[in-house]
Amino acid sequence: MKTTIKEVAKEAGVSISTVSRVLNGRDRVSRHTINRVREVIEKLQFQPDFVARTMIMKRTSTIGLIVPQLSNEYWALMSEVIQDELWARGYTTLICSTDNEPDKENAYLRMCSERRMDGVIYCSSPHYGLAAGEQIEALKTAGIPLVSLDPNIAGVSCVIGDHLQGTYIAVEHLIRLGYGRIAYIGGPAVSIEREFGYRKALMMHGYTVDESLIRVVQGQSFADGYEGLQSLRASGIAFDALFCGNDLLAFGAIKAMEEAGIRVPEDVAVVGYDDIFSARLFKPSLTTVRQPIQDIGQELVQLLLASLETEPERRTVRKIVIPTELIVRESSGSGQMKA
Template sequence: MIIKTTIKDVAKKAGVSISTVSRVINGMDRVSKSTTKKVQLAVETLNFYPDHVARAMINKKTQTIGLIVPQLSNEYWALMSEVIQNQLWLNGYTTLISSTDNETDKENAYLKMYIERRVDGIIYCAPSQHLSGDQQQMDMLKRSGVPIVTLDPSVVGISCVTGDHLLGSFNAVEHLIQLGHRNIAYIGGPVVSIEREFGYRKAMMMHRLNLNEALILTVNGQTPKEGYRALQQLLASGEKFDALFCGNDMLAFGAIKALEEANIRVPEDVAVVGYDDIQSASLFKPTLTTVRQPISDIGKELIGLLLQCMDQEVGNRTPRKIVVPTELIVRESSGVGKQDETFFFHEER
């Protein structure tokens, strides 16, 4: 049977009071160097680990942030998680990361777990229509008082950081239109950001082009497999299209594979543009024209917003929205024949 060492044991070993041990462990002042050394030696000798649950109850802080993302297998979310985790570490916080696979039940379970573990804040990156559409979930968060920030502005009452998806998508589709394409398909939906579809629609309407609803496909995931299936469905429909805009790069990779298998050349027969500019976009063949989101900037803004929210009382938290600019990166897949110079890894990543 293993007997757990207590703070009382450490105090007895070091010949000091329990409060002195507590001050040393928590890095507080008013403890002499000689006493600090005695306490540290006792801690090492007894192999003592502080009870973080008890400490959290006293300090009302766990120094832990909960992060919820859709899929860690998706390169974009893996990079975003890495940025957030590293930035939180620099601010003195550890990160609990949960991947939901876009399943609402998992999101509910993780949110409940974070609240029960008394995390100091939550960064919610899963599809926001789940959060905003689940009143029970929203009520649970409000009752808990846990600060939360998200990546989507559609969740009312919660601060968010978002890329300028409407303009980014508009620029991507306008790029295809300027290249002479008129029958432009779109693969996306709420799971990647409904604003990207709005940007697609706006560009088509602003240029007075026919908006064929049969060329707009909604997917339930963000993976190449979803893009592959959607493109197969589009080909089977017999609808004519000469360009394709995808709601993220992973969908574009799958769509291009389906096009190649159907002996349709990219970009000679169909031009393709993605969204996000993950690292693989500049390594894929053909290199992918896409809309770059500055992942590092978005991650830092999310953390800054959350830390600000954590410093405020529950009743004084005013929701804020931060919009981060995007940039169209032109490469081979849209048919221009130009490849951006940063072929390998972008510095911010």
């Protein structure tokens, strides 16, 4: 038979409200009493009724985390950072991977609203808006705090990587090394600002953007990078360097070149984006644009907790831009440095 909170209180010699305060960890209770109640809870194997507690406290201590793809190391690491940050503050995390499918994203957002999550961290694919708009509005109407990573949503606080500048410095690095035919592999699953940064760097250094050197892929995986490079090769277009919208795309492209007998960086220099842990282990080690995952995750959590502690009508919208850094490794080669 299930142990009740009344039995725990009787065994511990305290009131039911004291047991409740210990369970919720909100009010001041002496250390001696806390230890005594916890000993009795363990002894009687008491398990609080989650649904009842949620109804009484009007909170779940659970945060929904929506990410595009856990098989991508960047999102796996980001999820781990966010989960650890929330855990340290007394929250559990429900991680939902959408696999870049709008219907899944829509369903997960609706679930966060229906289950009355305390808040939601929304790390969508950059082409936000197809399926999620209605559910985003439902969360806002319900007063459930929401923060986003990258999608710039009206009325929602966000953390945004400086993708345009990050890509600009990466492509400029290739230009300064003397490369003149720089190709691009990216698409809607990575920030459009990365393509803008690629175009801006070429134009600012006097190059004409050759559209035939740009390959738009639908995903952000190893396979997408592999296929993008195959498409470039099939076109017969010459290129001596390649910028990829993320590191996984770069890995796939390098693999395709390796199979074709194209050497990196001797024949083609390659630069990626994100600086996932594998970038330093890959052969050749990958030159890439570092996004500070730890900093981004912490900023997202701090933004969300600030909203949780503020009444809905008093919440302000904040936008935090995270700077990036070029990490130079083997894959971009030494080239012939220009003055």
